[in-house]
Amino acid sequence: xxxxxxxxxxxxxxxxxxxxxxxxxxxxxxxxxxxxxxxxxxxxxxxxxxxxxxxxxxxxxxxxxxxxxxxxxxxxxxxxxxxxxxxxxxxxxxxxxxxxxxxxxxxxxxxxxxxxxxxxxxxxxxxxxxxxxxxxxxxxxxxxxxxxxxxxxxxxxxxxxxxxxxxxxxxxxxxxxxxxxxxxxx
Amino acid sequence: xxxxxxxxxxxxxxxxxxxxxxxxxxxxxxxxxxxxxxxxxxxxxxxxxxxxxxxxxxxxxxxxxxxxxxxxxxxxxxxxxxxxxxxxxxxxxxxxxxxxxxxxxxxxxxxxxxxxxxxxxxxxxxxxxxxxxxxxxxxxxxxxxxxxxxxxxxxxxxxxxxxxxxxxxxxxxxxxxxxxxxxxxx
DNA sequence: TAGATTGTTAATCGATTAACAATC
DNA sequence: TAGATTGTTAATCGATTAACAATC
Numbered sequence: 001x002x003x004x005x006x007x008x009x010x011x012x013x014x015x016x017x018x019x020x021x022x023x024x025x026x027x028x029x030x031x032x033x034x035x036x037x038x039x040x041x042x043x044x045x046x047x048x049x050x051x052x053x054x055x056x057x058x059x060x061x062x063x064x065x066x067x068x069x070x071x072x073x074x075x076x077x078x079x080x081x082x083x084x085x086x087x088x089x090x091x092x093x094x095x096x097x098x099x100x101x102x103x104x105x106x107x108x109x110x111x112x113x114x115x116x117x118x119x120x121x122x123x124x125x126x127x128x129x130x131x132x133x134x135x136x137x138x139x140x141x142x143x144x145x146x147x148x149x150x151x152x153x154x155x156x157x158x159x160x161x162x163x164x165x166x167x168x169x170x171x172x173x174x175x176x177x178x179x180x181x182x183x184x185x186x
Numbered sequence: 187x188x189x190x191x192x193x194x195x196x197x198x199x200x201x202x203x204x205x206x207x208x209x210x211x212x213x214x215x216x217x218x219x220x221x222x223x224x225x226x227x228x229x230x231x232x233x234x235x236x237x238x239x240x241x242x243x244x245x246x247x248x249x250x251x252x253x254x255x256x257x258x259x260x261x262x263x264x265x266x267x268x269x270x271x272x273x274x275x276x277x278x279x280x281x282x283x284x285x286x287x288x289x290x291x292x293x294x295x296x297x298x299x300x301x302x303x304x305x306x307x308x309x310x311x312x313x314x315x316x317x318x319x320x321x322x323x324x325x326x327x328x329x330x331x332x333x334x335x336x337x338x339x340x341x342x343x344x345x346x347x348x349x350x351x352x353x354x355x356x357x358x359x360x361x362x363x364x365x366x367x368x369x370x371x372x
Numbered sequence: 373t374a375g376a377t378t379g380t381t382a383a384t385c386g387a388t389t390a391a392c393a394a395t396c
Numbered sequence: 397t398a399g400a401t402t403g404t405t406a407a408t409c410g411a412t413t414a415a416c417a418a419t420c
Contacts, residue, residue, distance in 0.1 A: 027377095038378075056370070062366055105257075150366075150368065158204070158206045168362070168365055170358065173267045175354040176354070177244050182352040186335075198401075209401095213404090226395060226401050
């Protein structure tokens with residue numbers, strides 16, 4: 001965003017304000033990975049961006065599979081933010097025979113029973129789980145068995161996976177309930 | 187889930203295992219709100235649920251407005267998890283004249299310019315922002331001006347709002363990038 | 373050189389965990 | 397009564413912040 005607005009240099013203090021953290025936090029976090037600023041000057045935005053991309057490993061395209069091609073899953077297949085961030089949903093799976101074979105947002109829905117086969121041949125590292133809560137643990141196991149080590153879980157169920165498998169949870173209902181709690185407290 | 191499985195009593199230790207926290211954490215968190223267990227016995231699941239619902243304030247239906255009826259927004263209008271959790275999306279807004287007036291998942295899309303009018307007459311407390319990042323700060327201001335104090339923000343932009351307005355952020359791309367980072371580190 | 377701002381050490385703060393008395 | 401488990405105090409741990417020397 002800064003680069004787009006032709007801001008070449010920014011201080012930790014100005015940057016921190018934009019992302020709602022303290023300047024110390026911003027500098028300390030960076031310090032775990034190296035030195036990216038110039039004392040007395042600030043941070044060169046283009047350089048900082050490219051270094052951060054390297055740290056995160058988001059400088060290369062990543063192939064992702066979607067499991068569960070319901071309404072939410074279908075929307076994610078076409079989510080512009082993903083494509084803008086080197087996130088490429090290349091395959092989608094479902095267990096519903098009515099969905100298998102159909103095309104959603106340009107992607108053919110495949111049979112989840114053939115997960116392992118597709119995962120191994122298509123260099124997929126990450127799976128997004130948009131399946132009903134009651135199926136998610138079973139699906140997580142299938143995904144792990146297929147050799148995937150990173151899962152984005154959209155259910156409120158905490159997954160049991162081996163400890164070398166990373167899970168990010170997005171629980172949209174909980175986020176709303178968090179807001180309800182704060183509204184209520186006031 | 188426990189109630190559905192006819193588990194009437196559960197210890198902090200068993201409960202904690204299910205939600206992937208320590209038993210001490212579970213007990214300490216509850217202790218901020220009161221005493222909900224029986225020493226030597228454990229927690230009665232039905233009682234615990236009803237008490238937790240009271241604490242969170244999720245025991246009553248909440249009206250929510252969706253702003254931005256794109257693909258993701260459209261999917262949220264029909265998200266079963268919301269309806270199962272007393273979360274009721276009653277109105278949806280967009281600024282696109284092509285969308286205004288159309289029906290998405292049974293809900294008529296209204297003109298965002300008429301936000302204030304609808305919010306005030308329909309007891310809406312929470313807004314979900316599914317608009318493009320470049321518009322989100324402006325939309326957040328409109329929402330706040332309409333008297334809403336709770337926002338669920340689906341963009342990666344940190345919103346500037348008065349401090350009596352609560353914001354929850356869901357940044358799906360960041361969650362994937364988090365996974366990429368951990369994969370990369372290994 | 374003077375002013376600004378980083379990177380980092382040390383101090384503080386808050387959150388998690390250990391331990392145990394209370395009690396079912 | 398003995399065993400189990402809570403609720404809570406005290407100890408520990410880790411994260412945030414303050415402060416400042418290094419340096420642009």
